[in-house]
Amino acid sequence: MTNTTTDPVETAEDFLALLRRLSAHFAGQGPDVDDVLLRWAAALPEQAPDPGWSGLADQLLGALAAPPAGPAEPAPLGEELDVATSGELRILLRALAADYARDRAWTADRVARGLWAGDGGGWASGSLAGFLTSWESWLDSSLGLPPRFSDAPPIEPVTWTSVAWQLDEARVYE
Numbered sequence: 001m002t003n004t005t006t007d008p009v010e011t012a013e014d015f016l017a018l019l020r021r022l023s024a025h026f027a028g029q030g031p032d033v034d035d036v037l038l039r040w041a042a043a044l045p046e047q048a049p050d051p052g053w054s055g056l057a058d059q060l061l062g063a064l065a066a067p068p069a070g071p072a073e074p075a076p077l078g079e080e081l082d083v084a085t086s087g088e089l090r091i092l093l094r095a096l097a098a099d100y101a102r103d104r105a106w107t108a109d110r111v112a113r114g115l116w117a118g119d120g121g122g123w124a125s126g127s128l129a130g131f132l133t134s135w136e137s138w139l140d141s142s143l144g145l146p147p148r149f150s151d152a153p154p155i156e157p158v159t160w161t162s163v164a165w166q167l168d169e170a171r172v173y174e
Helices: 010-025 035-044 052-065 086-112 128-142 160-172
Strands: none
Touching: 010 052, 010 128, 035 052, 035 086, 035 128, 086 160, 128 160
């Protein structure tokens, strides 16, 4: 990857810049979202301290550098998962990967049958670059503001709970 690991990530602004660089790098190419989420889940330890911006960047870059995990088995996301630990984030990452695969299969089936696929299913983007852009856009518009919903965690400090919230918002943000 071009110039994605040389700049240290210590702040939210640094992480936003990393997401922008990664999105540009993967524009029109790159692994599928479900593959990256599965790589991340495989590398995430069962128990680890809250990541902070630096740890979150290291995890994302590690997932992108890891060997391909392959596609996820399509499955609906199901009920909302409470995430407070790295182990619970692993479960969410696998569930998000399966939901992404389900969404892409649904969209492809609709298109193959000549049916309208709407805006492409439940995920706002069908590419890794699009997902990273959605994450960056949502994060940029939300930083420094109080949570919009009473059950939403604050973005900072970066905890496993706030990472889960960020990923879920990036999934649907346009």
